Amino acid sequence: MITLTVNGQKHKVDADPNMPLLWAIRDIIGLTGTKYGCGAAQCGACTVHLNGESVRSCVTKLSRAAGQQVVTIEGLSANNNHPLQQAWNELNVPQCGYCQSGQLMSAAVLLRENPQPTDQDIDDAMSGNICRCGTYQRIRSAIHLAAELQRKAMASK
Amino acid sequence: MKQQISTINKSTFPAKALAVVASLLIAVGVMAFAINDKPDASKTDTSYVVKKDSVASVKAFKQVYTVLMSARCMNCHPSGDIPLQGDDNHLHTMAPKRGIDGKGVYAMKCANCHQPTNTPGLHMPPGNPNWHLPPANMKMVFQGRTPRQLAQQLVDPKRNGNKGMKKLIEHADDGLVLAGWNPGDGRTLPPMSHAAFKKAWITWLTTGAYAPSAKAK
Numbered sequence: 001m002i003t004l005t006v007n008g009q010k011h012k013v014d015a016d017p018n019m020p021l022l023w024a025i026r027d028i029i030g031l032t033g034t035k036y037g038c039g040a041a042q043c044g045a046c047t048v049h050l051n052g053e054s055v056r057s058c059v060t061k062l063s064r065a066a067g068q069q070v071v072t073i074e075g076l077s078a079n080n081n082h083p084l085q086q087a088w089n090e091l092n093v094p095q096c097g098y099c100q101s102g103q104l105m106s107a108a109v110l111l112r113e114n115p116q117p118t119d120q121d122i123d124d125a126m127s128g129n130i131c132r133c134g135t136y137q138r139i140r141s142a143i144h145l146a147a148e149l150q151r152k153a154m155a156s157k
Numbered sequence: 158m159k160q161q162i163s164t165i166n167k168s169t170f171p172a173k174a175l176a177v178v179a180s181l182l183i184a185v186g187v188m189a190f191a192i193n194d195k196p197d198a199s200k201t202d203t204s205y206v207v208k209k210d211s212v213a214s215v216k217a218f219k220q221v222y223t224v225l226m227s228a229r230c231m232n233c234h235p236s237g238d239i240p241l242q243g244d245d246n247h248l249h250t251m252a253p254k255r256g257i258d259g260k261g262v263y264a265m266k267c268a269n270c271h272q273p274t275n276t277p278g279l280h281m282p283p284g285n286p287n288w289h290l291p292p293a294n295m296k297m298v299f300q301g302r303t304p305r306q307l308a309q310q311l312v313d314p315k316r317n318g319n320k321g322m323k324k325l326i327e328h329a330d331d332g333l334v335l336a337g338w339n340p341g342d343g344r345t346l347p348p349m350s351h352a353a354f355k356k357a358w359i360t361w362l363t364t365g366a367y368a369p370s371a372k373a374k
Contacts, residue, residue: 041270041282042250054264059276106264113263125263128251128270 004065006031007075017063021055022046024062025072033073033101037130044129047102048072054109073101076108083153084108087146095133103129107143115154116147205326205363214364219373220349220357222304227347229337233290234299240290244345246300259290275341283341285333291318308361308368325362329355 002013006029013024020039025031025048034057037045041056048057049071050064076082084107087093094100103126110117110125117125122140131139224230232241238255239248256262261269271288275281291297295318299307310316312325320328328334338351347354361367 040278040280041276047264047269053266053269055269059270059272059282061272064272110263121263124252124254125265128253128265 002062002066004062004068004070006070007072013062015062017061017066019062020058021048021050021060021062021065021070022057024065025057025070031072031074035098035101037099037102042130043099044102044106045099047105047129049105049109052109052112054106071105073104076104082108083146083149084111084142086149087142090145091138091142093135093138093142095131095135099129099131099133103131103139107139107146110143111147111150115150117143205322205359207322207363207365209365211365211367214361214367215369215373217357217360217364218304218308218367218369221354221361222307222369224337224347224349224354224357225299225307227337228345229340229347230334231299233333234297235290236298236300238293241300255290255293255296257293259292260288275339278342280343281341283336283344285336287332289333303371304369304373305371308366312362312366322362326359329358 002015002017002024004011004013004024006025011029013028015024015028022034022036025034026036034048035045036058037043039058041059044056046056046058047054049055049069050060051069052071077085082104084104088100088104093103106126106129110121114121114125119140122143126136126139126143225234228241228244228246232243232246235241237248239252240255241247242249251265253265253267254262256266261267267288267290270282272282272284273286274284276284295316297310297316297318302310314320317325335351337347340346349357
């Protein structure tokens with residue numbers, strides 16, 4: 001039995017410690033916002049936060065998450081109101097949408113560590129998340145917008 | 158008495174002078190290593206004694222060089238800030254960047270994909286608990302270095318991560334060095350066993366860490 005915290009809630013998972021974290025999240029815990037893309041850490045669709053870092057859950061063993069904090073797209077914000085989610089809505093970023101939860105989770109780490117990213121910073125942070133629809137320009141614009149929204153929110157506090 | 162001493166001095170001068178000069182030369186040689194050894198100065202390492210032999214040293218380094226320039230070593234010692242992949246040393250797909258600490262940037266940190274152990278399967282991400290490149294302020298570049306350049310760099314504490322003799326010898330058993338011989342499915346091994354590499358590495362260091370000539374390839 002492996003205990004882990006997902007989106008602030010403790011879960012006891014009865015599974016092989018070598019099971020990819022992705023399957024535990026999707027098939028056992030039932031949170032299906034995180035997607036399976038390549039299964040080889042090549043595309044980024046399965047990105048979740050493990051203790052704040054954007055790991056590829058398809059190659060991360062469940063045992064690595066034991067006793068740790070996991071955040072999935074469902075837990076990124078309380079009401080889909082993370083600045084990134086607002087910006088994503090505002091600019092209609094997704095096309096098919098399959099990669100977008102991974103894109104958002106990676107972008108969230110970027111914005112946390114660099115609240116005012118340049119185009120180069122965005123490229124450096126997001127180059128591991130592939131979008132088969134090619135929404136890269138909108139992703140970049142939305143990250144800039146989210147950074148602005150985040151700054152405004154901070155300023156108004 | 159004074160004359161006697163003077164006489165003795167005169168008669169033994171050449172031999173004594175030679176002995177003094179020889180001692181000075183040895184002392185300078187030892188000091189050269191002692192300077193390199195500054196980080197470990199508090200600990201006296203008696204396990205290894207340097208016995209200078211330039212021929213044996215250069216011969217051993219030639220073996221060391223073939224390992225360090227193999228894909229398993231060089232791919233994480235690139236000349237740029239993007240690690241390399243494959244036997245052809247191409248840039249790492251997804252273009253992850255070194256970052257300040259060598260562990261990547263933002264959502265592209267090494268440990269996001271590289272697990273504590275190799276991920277099973279052909280060409281899946283290799284793993285290590287401490288996967289990283291050398292840090293930005295100590296890049297320890299192998300790519301593009303000639304044997305002479307690399308040999309000189311490896312014993313220069315300003316360019317080798319502040320390692321003295323003891324730490325250099327210990328580095329042969331570093332976890333990431335050893336990972337080169339456990340690279341995961343689908344990757345070629347360095348051109349000799351780890352034991353043979355370690356032997357050549359220690360031989361090179363303990364025979365004076367001589368750099369090959371500039372013409373050596």
